[in-house]
Amino acid sequence: MSNAPRRAGRHFLQIPGPTPVPDRILRAMDMPVIDHRGPEFKRLSLRVLSGIRTIFKTASPVVIYPSSGTGAWEAALLNTLSPGDKVLMYETGHFATLWKNIAVKLGLQPEFIASDWRSGADAAAIEARLSEDKAHTVKAVCVVHNETSTGATSRIDEVRRAMDAARHPALLMVDTISSLASIDYRHDEWGVDVTVGGSQKGLMLPPGLGFNAISDKALAAAKAARLPKSYFGWKEMLAANKDGFFPYTPATNLLYGLAEAIEMLHEEGLDRVFARHERHAEAVRRAIRAWSLEILCRDPKYYSSTLTAVLMPDGHNADVLRAAALDKFDVSLGTGLSKVAGKVFRIGHLGDTNDLTIIATLAGVEMALRLVGVPHKPAGVAAAMAYFAETARGDN
Numbered sequence: 001m002s003n004a005p006r007r008a009g010r011h012f013l014q015i016p017g018p019t020p021v022p023d024r025i026l027r028a029m030d031m032p033v034i035d036h037r038g039p040e041f042k043r044l045s046l047r048v049l050s051g052i053r054t055i056f057k058t059a060s061p062v063v064i065y066p067s068s069g070t071g072a073w074e075a076a077l078l079n080t081l082s083p084g085d086k087v088l089m090y091e092t093g094h095f096a097t098l099w100k101n102i103a104v105k106l107g108l109q110p111e112f113i114a115s116d117w118r119s120g121a122d123a124a125a126i127e128a129r130l131s132e133d134k135a136h137t138v139k140a141v142c143v144v145h146n147e148t149s150t151g152a153t154s155r156i157d158e159v160r161r162a163m164d165a166a167r168h169p170a171l172l173m174v175d176t177i178s179s180l181a182s183i184d185y186r187h188d189e190w191g192v193d194v195t196v197g198g199s200q201k202g203l204m205l206p207p208g209l210g211f212n213a214i215s216d217k218a219l220a221a222a223k224a225a226r227l228p229k230s231y232f233g234w235k236e237m238l239a240a241n242k243d244g245f246f247p248y249t250p251a252t253n254l255l256y257g258l259a260e261a262i263e264m265l266h267e268e269g270l271d272r273v274f275a276r277h278e279r280h281a282e283a284v285r286r287a288i289r290a291w292s293l294e295i296l297c298r299d300p301k302y303y304s305s306t307l308t309a310v311l312m313p314d315g316h317n318a319d320v321l322r323a324a325a326l327d328k329f330d331v332s333l334g335t336g337l338s339k340v341a342g343k344v345f346r347i348g349h350l351g352d353t354n355d356l357t358i359i360a361t362l363a364g365v366e367m368a369l370r371l372v373g374v375p376h377k378p379a380g381v382a383a384a385m386a387y388f389a390e391t392a393r394g395d396n
């Protein structure tokens with residue numbers, strides 16, 4: 001028991017994942033645990049295994065691990081590659097770096113295209129590197145779709161075109177952990193071989209599920225892949241999934257939640273979900289500019305619609321601001337990670353959010369800026385409100 005007095009009202013969890021879980025999903029998960037080898041589980045599992053494909057926009061299988069997103073990253077590499085294989089990865093930020101570190105630990109040879117953490121992956125740089133690789137020693141290209149440490153979204157369609165232009169046969173693997181179900185994503189159309197996902201961001205679920213969407217080409221690569229694997233092996237998982245079962249105990253109650261999340265996304269319509277996120281992101285950017293603060297992502301082409309990282313003025317620590325926002329206004333903002341620690345804070349605007357969630361969050365930030373004495377113009381919330389009022393339509 002804590003000695004802190006109870007805080008009334010709802011906490012504002014405005015970090016870029018985990019995101020607030022809607023009541024409907026909480027209720028859907030509030031079920032007795034069932035026999036994961038029985039007929040009721042089979043019905044649930046066949047429903048989510050087919051429904052989740054519509055979210056990745058794929059006709060291929062999607063496997064669901066009881067793991068965090070990190071497990072799904074590891075699974076993508078383990079199932080498709082062999083010791084010493086070269087992989088081309090792009091340093092969009094902290095999460096791309098973590099994925100690269102996994103590749104190193106697994107005995108792969110990642111080549112990391114460096115960046116300053118202020119934009120998305122440059123498809124032309126990927127094309128140039130692949131064009132040099134006449135012997136096709138690079139076995140996979142790995143890109144983080146939405147870099148959660150910086151708020152930059154890479155153009156996967158452009159990366160695909162760059163790989164095709166270089167006539168390179170490498171697999172394309174994409175991390176969509178903080179973009180899936182919030183920013184348009186097309187596993188099949190963009191020719192992605194393995195898409196990595198997680199439950200706790202756009203899917204509005206608690207943490208605990210990791211996803212791999214798997215193309216035919218990735219399945220073929222899996223047959224020859226020699227990295228040792230056990231828990232994360234696709235083969236056993238896919239064989240069991242065919243009949244609606246898992247090779248080990250699945251996260252049953254999270255799967256009830258997943259079924260509900262998929263239903264909610266379709267009730268709203270994926271295109272409307274994406275438009276809602278774009279609109280909220282634009283309101284947040286207008287607020288930041290009105291405060292006279294700077295957005296970390298330098299190029300509007302790569303602006304993320306799920307989160308925005310804000311640069312602090314020199315001499316001001318982002319974590320002091322975040323601590324005040326949490327302590328005084330009960331809003332959690334994202335911290336700056338590794339290279340940008342203390343220099344940025346991140347506003348999450350993804351998942352189950354509406355206009356007033358965004359306005360309240362921005363109000364919390366604006367009040368905290370004032371409270372801790374960060375120089376700014378107190379005009380951000382007003383700018384966001386004006387934008388929302390001007391763009392309010394019947395369908396959002």
Ligand SMILES: *Cc1c(COP(=O)(O)O)cnc(C)c1O
Nearest residue numbers: 068069070095146148177178198
């Ligand atoms: C959150 C996140 C991860 C890590 O997922 P965990 O569930 O914490 O393991 C990886 N990549 C991206 C882009 C993320 O946003």
